[in-house]
Amino acid sequence: MALGYECDTRFIAAHHQPAVLIDLAMSRGIDSHQLLRGTGLFYEDVSAGRARVSPAQSLMLIANARRLLAADDSSFLFGQRLLPGHYGDVSHALNHAASLHQALDVLQQFRALLCPLLTPRVLHDQKQVHLYWTDSCGAGEQLRFLIEANLTAVVALTRRLSGNRLPWRFHLAYAQPRHVEQYWVHLGEELAFESQMTMMSLPIDYLHQPWPTASATAGQVALQASQAQLEALGWSRSFIDQLYEHLETHIRDPLSLERVAQAFDMSPATFKRKLHKHGTGFQEQLDQVRKHVALYLYRMKGYGNEEVANYLRFNDTTNFRRSFKRWTGLAPSSLGQLFD
Structure with a gap:
C-alpha cells in the first residue's frame, strides 16, 4: 500500500494553518524570530507563500506559541480562525456545505488539507451524531492544544454556516483543566472531563438540516479542485491514520506487529522504527482501536460483556475484562462511568 504522510513530511502550506497561529501570536506582540525559532521557517518565506512544513515543524511552532503567549485562551482563539x-x-468546498452532514464529509475526506495534525472521525446512531478525534502524527505535549483548537473550530464553523449555535455536548479524555472557563466561553457548559474518548456529540436531527449560505454549483467545483489537489499529494491521510484504519478493519483477525508490518510491505524492524518516530508503538495503537471498538459496541450497539468479548475474539470474558480495565482504567461493570 502507498504510505500516508509522516511527521517529517513537508506538505503543509505554511501560509495556511501555521500562518493563522503566526498571525495570532504576532497580533499579541510576539516577535516572529522568537516564534519561528527551531521550526526551520523564516517569516519572509511564509508571507511569500512558498514554504511547506511538516507536522513536526507545525508542532514546534505550536510549542513556541504556547510558551511565548502564555495565555489560556490561545488554543481557542486559534481554533476560532x-x-x-x-x-x-x-475552504470554498467547506464554506458551501449544504448541511452538517456534508461539512463533516468534507472535513473527513480532506483532513490532510483542513486538519492535518488531528483526525476527525464520525459515528452516528439513531439519536446522535458523534465526532471524535485521534492523533495523526504524534502530537505529544501539544495534543490538548490541538484538541481545544479543533473542537472550537468545528463549533465556530457550524455556528457560522448554520446561523445558529448548535447544542454540542463534549467528552474530553483528560482531567478538567484550571482554565475551564475558556471551555465554557468557546464550547459551552455541556462538558464531561476524564471521559474515555475526546468526542463532540449532537442530536441527529441537526445532521441534515439545510444550511442557508451554500451554493451547490460553487461547492461542486471546489470539491473537484480539492480532490485534484489531494491526488497531486499522493495520499489523503497519515501513516498513523492508515494504521488505525487497518487495525479497525481487521480487528476480528489475529493481529500482530509482524502480520501488520507485512500488510504495510515492510519489515517488523522498519515498522517499529516508524511507530517510534511518531511517539507510539504497535500495542498502544492496537489497544486504542480495541478500546474504541468496544466502546462503540457498548454504547451504540447495546452489546453486553460476552458479546463484546466474542466480537473482539477474546477466548474468555475474564481475559477481556482484564484487557478492558487496562484500556480504560475501569471494569466493564462500571459502564455508567464510561460515558459520563
Missing part, C-alpha cells in the same frame, strides 16, 4: 480558513479550494 481555523475553519473554513483561507486554504483555497478546500
Whole structure:
C-alpha cells in the first residue's frame, strides 16, 4: 500500500494553518524570530507563500506559541480562525456545505488539507451524531492544544454556516483543566472531563438540516479542485491514520506487529522504527482501536460483556475484562462511568 504522510513530511502550506497561529501570536506582540525559532521557517518565506512544513515543524511552532503567549485562551482563539480558513479550494468546498452532514464529509475526506495534525472521525446512531478525534502524527505535549483548537473550530464553523449555535455536548479524555472557563466561553457548559474518548456529540436531527449560505454549483467545483489537489499529494491521510484504519478493519483477525508490518510491505524492524518516530508503538495503537471498538459496541450497539468479548475474539470474558480495565482504567461493570 502507498504510505500516508509522516511527521517529517513537508506538505503543509505554511501560509495556511501555521500562518493563522503566526498571525495570532504576532497580533499579541510576539516577535516572529522568537516564534519561528527551531521550526526551520523564516517569516519572509511564509508571507511569500512558498514554504511547506511538516507536522513536526507545525508542532514546534505550536510549542513556541504556547510558551511565548502564555495565555489560556490561545488554543481557542486559534481554533476560532481555523475553519473554513483561507486554504483555497478546500475552504470554498467547506464554506458551501449544504448541511452538517456534508461539512463533516468534507472535513473527513480532506483532513490532510483542513486538519492535518488531528483526525476527525464520525459515528452516528439513531439519536446522535458523534465526532471524535485521534492523533495523526504524534502530537505529544501539544495534543490538548490541538484538541481545544479543533473542537472550537468545528463549533465556530457550524455556528457560522448554520446561523445558529448548535447544542454540542463534549467528552474530553483528560482531567478538567484550571482554565475551564475558556471551555465554557468557546464550547459551552455541556462538558464531561476524564471521559474515555475526546468526542463532540449532537442530536441527529441537526445532521441534515439545510444550511442557508451554500451554493451547490460553487461547492461542486471546489470539491473537484480539492480532490485534484489531494491526488497531486499522493495520499489523503497519515501513516498513523492508515494504521488505525487497518487495525479497525481487521480487528476480528489475529493481529500482530509482524502480520501488520507485512500488510504495510515492510519489515517488523522498519515498522517499529516508524511507530517510534511518531511517539507510539504497535500495542498502544492496537489497544486504542480495541478500546474504541468496544466502546462503540457498548454504547451504540447495546452489546453486553460476552458479546463484546466474542466480537473482539477474546477466548474468555475474564481475559477481556482484564484487557478492558487496562484500556480504560475501569471494569466493564462500571459502564455508567464510561460515558459520563
